[in-house]
Amino acid sequence: MNSQQLARRMQRVRPSPTATISDQVRALEAAGNAVINLGEGELDFATPANISYAGIAAIVQQQTKYTAVSGTSELKQAISNKFARDNQLSFNPQEIIAGSGAKQLIFNALLATLDAGQEVIIPAPYWVSYPDMVTLAEGEPVIVPCHEQQGWKLQPQDLAAALTPATRWVILNSPGNPTGAVYSAQELQALANVLSGHPQVLIMADDIYEPLRYDNTPFSTFAQVAPQLADRTLTINGVSKSHAMTGWRLGYAAGPAWLINAMQILQSQSTSNPSSISQAAAVVALQQPATFLAEWIAVLDRRRQQVLETIAASNGLSASAPQGAFYIFANCTALIGRSTPQGEVLANDKAVASWLLQDAQVALLHGSAFGTPGYLRIAYAVEDGLLREACQRLKASLSKLS
């Protein structure tokens, strides 16, 4: 077997840069280096104990068989209750599907709806997987740049300019990865006004970071703000980030029954149901009050402030405070063109990230991976002591550049 035997479709997809950086970190660690990884998109917190025990109970009670492809009725009820309680949205079981992570549901939705050449509007900076999933499904990503001065949010006039008769989807992610931007109800309404004149366009609202917000920033989701567009809105969510359950692989989506049904057909011929054990744990996660959340937010907020202070005191980085998620998207353009003590000129954001990995042994992701060169994404959901150490190392390394 060699690479010539791979399908042409493999030319349309790149490995996820987040996975690539983790591989680099593991290789450096295997060589004896103490790398601090600020590149990972997951909370360092433990899954709350009663949720984990629900998983153990499911194993012991032999809930270890296939379930309905789109999820058990208990889980769908818990998902429906969650949408009613948190978002004032009402969905029946035919309008809900659970999958092996939000990622699988986004992929299935795109695969189920895109014909060759159909366009998907993706505001940049974007989550790394959206464009590759679109191209894998033979669609065309249409990247619309957003700007730091506008809070990294898609502007209605830019959306209007990007829409064409070939547009099939617009993807909105709030709170956003990598910027932490949170759209207000008014901002979503302004986008809905533009989209109401384009009935062929579906709207994907990726709300995976919903509860992780700071400074009492309110949350609205598109389907709630624009009920008149609910019949073409797919809301994506999951327990990965809300309950520190990335490894359990449990996401969910709600939207029109025709779309959910198509996603379920694809899932039935690929992975079938998400893990029965994870489903049982997710029922508890979604039904219990999130009593742990206030403490999590307080811890994350403290870390957010710490990284912002490091950036403010550093030579060459700047950033505005993110409203949600656990990332800071820092401008590093002032570092580009500077020289390392070894005489290497840092040509771009990737060179900056790669030098920081070597010199500070701190792993970060470069902004170009998110469609926005000149930035670095700093994921700060790591243990306090490690984060403190990482901040000191970053400051020390940056001060060596001339």
Ligand SMILES: Cc1ncc(COP(=O)(O)O)c(C=O)c1O
């Ligand atoms: C914006 C966004 N959407 C979706 C996902 C995927 O989440 P899951 O772990 O549920 O597949 C991620 C994970 O990093 C993300 O950042």
